[in-house]
Amino acid sequence: MAEKFGYDIPFHRQYHSYTEQSMAPQTLYDKLWAAHEVRRNEDGTSLIYIDRHLVHEVTSPQAFEGLRLAGRRPWRAGAILAVPDHNVPTTDRRAGIADPVSRLQVETLDRNCAEYGITEFTMNDPRQGIVHVIGPEEGATLPGMTVVCGDSHTSTHGALGALAFGIGTSEVEHVLATQCLVMKKSANMRVELAGRPQPGVSAKDLILAVIGEIGTAGGTGHAIEFAGEAVQALSVEGRMTLCNMAIEAGARAGMVAVDDKTIEYVRGRPYAPKGDLWERAVAAWRELHSDPGAVFDREVRLDAARIAPQVTWGTSPEMVVDVNGRVPRPEDEPDPVRRQGMERALEYMGLAGGMAIGDIRPDKVFIGSCTNARIEDLRAAAAVVRGHRVADNIRLAMVVPGSGLVKRQAEAEGLDRIFQEAGFQWREPGCSMCLAMNADRLEPGERCASTSNRNFEGRQGAGGRTHLVSPAMAAAAAVAGRFVDVREWDYRREW
Amino acid sequence: MERFVRHEGLVVPLDRANVDTDAIIPKQFLKSVQRTGFGPNLFDEWRYLDHGEPGMDPRSRRPNPDFVLNQPRYQGASILLARDNFGCGSSREHAVWALQDYGIRVVIAPSFADIFYNNCFKNGVLPIVLDAATVDRLFEEVQAQPGYRLQVDLERQRITLPSGEEIAFEIDAFRRHCLLQGLDEIGLTLQHADEIRAYEERRRREAPWLFAELS
Ligand code: SF4
Numbered sequence: 044m045a046e047k048f049g050y051d052i053p054f055h056r057q058y059h060s061y062t063e064q065s066m067a068p069q070t071l072y073d074k075l076w077a078a079h080e081v082r083r084n085e086d087g088t089s090l091i092y093i094d095r096h097l098v099h100e101v102t103s104p105q106a107f108e109g110l111r112l113a114g115r116r117p118w119r120a121g122a123i124l125a126v127p128d129h130n131v132p133t134t135d136r137r138a139g140i141a142d143p144v145s146r147l148q149v150e151t152l153d154r155n156c157a158e159y160g161i162t163e164f165t166m167n168d169p170r171q172g173i174v175h176v177i178g179p180e181e182g183a184t185l186p187g188m189t190v191v192c193g194d195s196h197t198s199t200h201g202a203l204g205a206l207a208f209g210i211g212t213s214e215v216e217h218v219l220a221t222q223c224l225v226m227k228k229s230a231n232m233r234v235e236l237a238g239r240p241q242p243g244v245s246a247k248d249l250i251l252a253v254i255g256e257i258g259t260a261g262g263t264g265h266a267i268e269f270a271g272e273a274v275q276a277l278s279v280e281g282r283m284t285l286c287n288m289a290i291e292a293g294a295r296a297g298m299v300a301v302d303d304k305t306i307e308y309v310r311g312r313p314y315a316p317k318g319d320l321w322e323r324a325v326a327a328w329r330e331l332h333s334d335p336g337a338v339f340d341r342e343v344r345l346d347a348a349r350i351a352p353q354v355t356w357g358t359s360p361e362m363v364v365d366v367n368g369r370v371p372r373p374e375d376e377p378d379p380v381r382r383q384g385m386e387r388a389l390e391y392m393g394l395a396g397g398m399a400i401g402d403i404r405p406d407k408v409f410i411g412s413c414t415n416a417r418i419e420d421l422r423a424a425a426a427v428v429r430g431h432r433v434a435d436n437i438r439l440a441m442v443v444p445g446s447g448l449v450k451r452q453a454e455a456e457g458l459d460r461i462f463q464e465a466g467f468q469w470r471e472p473g474c475s476m477c478l479a480m481n482a483d484r485l486e487p488g489e490r491c492a493s494t495s496n497r498n499f500e501g502r503q504g505a506g507g508r509t510h511l512v513s514p515a516m517a518a519a520a521a522v523a524g525r526f527v528d529v530r531e532w533d534y535r536r537e538w
Numbered sequence: 539m540e541r542f543v544r545h546e547g548l549v550v551p552l553d554r555a556n557v558d559t560d561a562i563i564p565k566q567f568l569k570s571v572q573r574t575g576f577g578p579n580l581f582d583e584w585r586y587l588d589h590g591e592p593g594m595d596p597r598s599r600r601p602n603p604d605f606v607l608n609q610p611r612y613q614g615a616s617i618l619l620a621r622d623n624f625g626c627g628s629s630r631e632h633a634v635w636a637l638q639d640y641g642i643r644v645v646i647a648p649s650f651a652d653i654f655y656n657n658c659f660k661n662g663v664l665p666i667v668l669d670a671a672t673v674d675r676l677f678e679e680v681q682a683q684p685g686y687r688l689q690v691d692l693e694r695q696r697i698t699l700p701s702g703e704e705i706a707f708e709i710d711a712f713r714r715h716c717l718l719q720g721l722d723e724i725g726l727t728l729q730h731a732d733e734i735r736a737y738e739e740r741r742r743r744e745a746p747w748l749f750a751e752l753s
Contacts, residue, residue, distance in 0.1 A: 081737040082730055086711040090730060092737055094748045102630060104571035113724070118734075121751030130569065144569040144592055151571050162752040183752060187745070195629040195653060209653055211631035212573075213660035213723075221727040223734055227710065229652075259556060260623040260649055293626070295652050316747035324747045359556050380555050380621060387554070480565050487589075499560045499627060501583050 068334035070231045071300055072266040075206035075331070079189045081223055091226045093218050094188040098125040098161070099174050100152040101480070102193030106216035107155040117159050118222040124183045125156045125163040128173045129480045133443050133470035136166060145481065172446020172472040175199040175413035179283065180446055182312025186301045186328040191218055196413050196496065198289040201298035202282035203305055204331040206266070208295040230340035232265035232294065233333075236273035238348035243530035245423065246281035247415060247494065247513035249273060249345075250288040251353035255363040257343055262294030265341060268333060269299050273347035279308040280417045287414045288496050291360040300332035354400050354526050355498045355511040357388035362498075364400060366516065366528045372396030391500055392508050393488065400526050403510065405492040407485060408433075408440040408521040409503070410467075410514055412477035415494035416445030418452050420514040424494075425458040427518035427532060433466035434524025441468040441483070443475040467521070479504045492520040540662030541720030545643045546689045547616030550606055551680045557620060558627035559654065563636040567592055576632055577639030581607060611684045619676055620647040624665075625654025634661045644690050646697075648673045659713045660723070664692060666707045692718060 069077070081090040103125075110116070117123065130145035140146040149166060156163035164171045170181065175196050178184035184200040190207035191197060193215040200207035214224055234257075236249055254261070267289050274282065282299045289297025299305075306325055309315050316324045351365040362385070364371070373385040373396055389396060394403070410416070410424050421444060433440045442462050444450035450472055453459055459469045476483040477495040485491055485507025494517050495502075498509035512520065515529045567579045569592060578596040583589075585607055587600040601608045607615075618637065624647040625633060634657045637645065643663060648670040650658075658665040668676075679699070680686045689698040692714060697705045716723060727734075742749050 082733050084712065086715075088710075088712045090727060090734070092734070092741070101568050105573045105631075108571070108573075113722075115724070121753070124752050142569075148569050148571060185747070188748060193629055193631075195627065197629075209629035211629050211634075211653060211657035211660065213631060213657065217724050217727065220724045221731075221734065222738075223727055225712070225723060225727060259626055260651075263623070263649060263652060293623070293651065314750065314752060316750065320747050324745070327745060359558075383553075384555050478560075478565050480568065497558075497560070497627060499558045501564055502560050505564070505583060505589050 068336040068338070070333040070337040070339060071204065071268050071298055071331060072206065072229070072231055072296070073337070075187065075189065076228055078187070079206070088225050088227050090223050091189060092223055093191050094122065095178070095184055095190045096123045096218050097174050097178055097190065097192035097197065098123055098152070098215070099129060099192070099194060100127045100148045101129045102212050103155065103215055104148065104151045106193070106212050106219060109216040110219050115220045117161070117219045120160045122222065123161045124178065125152060125161050126171055126174050126177060127152050127166050129474045129478065131166050131471070131473040132481055133473050133475045133483055136471060142482070169447040169451070172444070172449065173413045173416065173474055175287065176417060176445030176449065179203060180312070180448055182309055182315035185309060185315065185324070186305055186331055191224070195290045196287050198295065198297045199283050199287040199413055201286040201289070201296055202279055203309065204298060204301035204328065206296055206298065209290065229266045229295070230264055231338070232262055232267045232341040232343070233339040234267055234269050235271035235342065235344040236269065236347040237271045237344060238273060238346050239276055240273050240347045240350060241530060243515060243532070244350055244352060245513040245515060246277050246284035248350055248353045249347060250285045251355065251360065251363045251511065252350045253343070253345060254288065254292045254360045255353070256345060257292055259291060259359055259361045260293040262289060262292040265294050266296040266298065267292065267294040269297060271347070274299055275302065278419060279304055280419045283417065284414055288360070291496055301328045352513060352516050352529055354516070355509070356392065356394060356400065357385065358391055358498055358500050359388070360496070360498060360511060362388055363511070366400055366526055368400055370394050370396055370398045370400065393490070402525065404436055404490070404525045405510065405520055406436070406438050406489045407491040408437055408517050409443070409476045409491055409493040409495065410441070410517050411443030411445070411475050412495035413445065414496045415514045416443060416449065418449050420494065421449065421453045421458050422456070424514040424518035425461045427515050427529065428465040428467065428522055429461045431465055431522040433521045436524045437521055439468065440466060440521040441470055441476070443470045444472045446472050465522070476503050478502060492517045492526070539660065539716065539720050539722060542643065542662050542664050542692055542717040544689070544691050544693070545616065545664070547643065547687060548612065548614055549617045549619050549676070549680050549686050549688055550612040550615035551619045551677050552606060553621065553677060555621040556623045556626055559625060559630050559633040560627055562625070562633040563630065564590070566590070568630060568632050573635055574639055576636035577641070580636040580640045581605070614641070616641050617644040617646065617688055617690070618642050619673070619680060620645055621673070622648050624650050626651040629653045631657045631660070634658050634663055638663050646673065646676065659717060662717065662720070664690065664717065666690070666697070668705065668707060672705060
């Protein structure tokens, strides 16, 4: 069972003196933290400088309002990138947003950005997309940065060797006004994924397996560094998937050390440094790894070679099993609070303990979200559906690219045609059915194979039932009409 | 920010682990551009039998009589007793705004999700971590004794039970100080504006690429 953490991390584990810090081997997190410490307060908190502030329409209106009421202005408007993503329609946008409440929220963002001179990719900008997809894509988020956003999946950007974490609206206002946050350092945690994953097993399966192992509170109070052979073998996009769901493991920040892949990923991006500055930046980024001998407060090791494709069966991401497994039986759970949680989840999900995962039949399939809507995700899904048709029991299968540029790239590669010929809908970029704030949602009782990150009750629509899976697994479920093991799929021959 | 010094109130037990922010305030209510008015939709999907949308009159809704907040004995509760990992999921501060708007001033649980925990302090809501055994005991007592009330004293970091027994809790010094004084954290940070500028200058020399303005 997962270990649970409260908040009482002993003082000596959070703080070393400056001298100790410079001599002792440091973790990646220690280095990022130290580089951004503006001052240290007597009470153990620090003032941390924020390099990049990402803003979206849902968590910012009250922050701008607070700023205005206090007669303040943004400290550094040039450090902010804004984009509407949660509320935007994924169908034709020329007519604007039909829902007046959603429209007001998006217009409020437009107005605030215009007023304060903040760069915004507005709804019809070709670069618009999910905030966590466009940050790295534009080179707006870079290695070594502190990155915040009023959104818990900001952890995604840690894949670049950045310290990135979600904040609440009051903190959004704090960063707007001061470019800083008052923080207490988290503990260090290392999650090692040893060995090579099998073909067909993706970053999504790895992170779901990690969450299954340590639980949704397993990383609470910690900053997680993902390391090990499997992580090194992942593309930078795969690492983003991994870090994206650090928050589902309870950690505000997830990160991966910088290597050649990171640097190649960043090279040439619109906001990435150029020329001499690029060379200087790269030299600095090469230091962004944990030193040999650095001490972690907690270490977890999983053998990636033994991880199978994962499917969640319940209403928390830790309720997850192998695709070849069975829904667990609450009777077998000794802890009463957990047993009750399982019973409630099974009732909500309309499943019985002991049922084979392979017998679960989704009604809808959603490929999208900041977890899995980058180009590689769409390629992986397209490779599975190519030449097949969506099964009869699937009422809706949709692909929502993570950004306008991902969409354009996919279209250049012909992926849109592969999806559409198979019976998938091909949509405009945004959060969409990941949280169903726009018109895309599940109806009560509907079951969805989803590449998003949360299977909470009602997340994809009131009464909707979510099974979290990888893009290839979602695609295979769409074709087979039930969950199947994508490792046994015959797509590789055809691709 | 709202001050918090002492509070005495009726306790309502929410006996589930991993209560997430989507459950605390479902996303259809996040479209508001205000900070207030979320109380009627706190725990909306559990609290009502019909589906809620923004702008509905709460009086025309069908409350779920089984949900704990709707039980007559818990009306007027201002202290929420919860289980592990309360407030997990999204960073939405709307979750705290909804609790606060409903009238909750204290949440007691064995553990909280980090961002939610932080958000509480910004809104004058006090999250208290107690060990699991003590929380278990409070659940038993609340369920056994109608009208069960607690006194919470932030200054002394003590909870007083109806029996007069006291339980100590920990809170870090800075947060306690801000809550007790109702301090504006932004104002406090701006007292260090010179240090922030000095940091920026130094960093601009070391790592100029971090200061390229977006456009
Ligand atoms: S895609 Fe989903 S998880 Fe990601 S930012 Fe949008 S709503 Fe949040």
